[in-house]
Structures are given as structure tokens and as C-alpha cells.
Amino acid sequence: MPENRVEEPEAPPSILEDLLKRSGTYVQGVVADHVKASVERVLDWTLRRTITYLSAGALFATAVIFGMVAGMEGLKQAGAPAWAAYLTFGLVGALGGSLLLPRPAHRCERHARGDCDHH
Numbered sequence: 001m002p003e004n005r006v007e008e009p010e011a012p013p014s015i016l017e018d019l020l021k022r023s024g025t026y027v028q029g030v031v032a033d034h035v036k037a038s039v040e041r042v043l044d045w046t047l048r049r050t051i052t053y054l055s056a057g058a059l060f061a062t063a064v065i066f067g068m069v070a071g072m073e074g075l076k077q078a079g080a081p082a083w084a085a086y087l088t089f090g091l092v093g094a095l096g097g098s099l100l101l102p103r104p105a106h107r108c109e110r111h112a113r114g115d116c117d118h119h
Contacts, residue, residue: 068093 013021068089075085 064093064096 071092072085072089075088076082080088
């Protein structure tokens with residue numbers, strides 16, 4: 001037989017429970033707003049910096065290419081054979097590129113301890 005249960009109406013939250021619930025909601029909103037603002041600032045800074053570096057890199061590469069072409073044409077006009085002009089500026093470009101690359105870390109175990117003679 002099914003039992004007839006009388007359900008009691010849910011008691012309204014006390015003032016303390018209501019205050020805690022509202023405080024929690026407020027704190028969550030403040031934290032969410034703070035995190036959102038921080039993320040927006042970081043993204044804005046990162047994107048601005050990335051675009052600036054890409055633009056500067058493109059302009060630098062363009063300037064280097066035009067400079068090398070002009071130097072090569074100048075060597076040709078000065079009477080140097082075309083192969084010498086290409087070879088000279090190819091070597092200059094390779095040297096310039098190698099100077100821009102980061103140097104590898106020193107792999108000597110004694111160097112890490114500080115008792116290595118060579119640097």
C-alpha cells in the first residue's frame with residue numbers, strides 16, 4: 001500500500017543563509033570580472049606586441065633584401081662578374097643570418113661546476 005505522505009513546505013532561507021548566498025554570488029561576480037579584465041589586458045598586450053614584431057620583422061627583411069640587391073647590382077656595375085657579386089652577397093647574407101641565430105648552450109659538465117678551462 002502506498003503511504004500517504006504529507007510534504008511540508010520548504011522553509012524559507014534564514015537571513016544568514018540568504019546573506020551567505022548573496023555574498024557568494026557577489027564574490028563570484030567580482031572575481032569573474034577581475035579575471036576577464038586581466039585576460040583581456042594580456043591578450044591585448046600580446047596581440048599588439050606580436051603585430052608590432054611581425055611588422056618590424058617584415059620591414060627589416062624587406063630593407064635587407066633591397067640593400068643586398070642594390071649592393072649586388074653595384075658590384076656588377078663596378079665591373080665584377082655576376083657570379084662574384086652573387087657569391088659575395090650570398091656569403092654576407094649567410095654570415096648575417098648566422099649572427100642573428102642564438103648560440104648553443106655550453107655542454108661541458110666541468111663548465112657547469114665552474115672548473116672548466118675553456119670558455
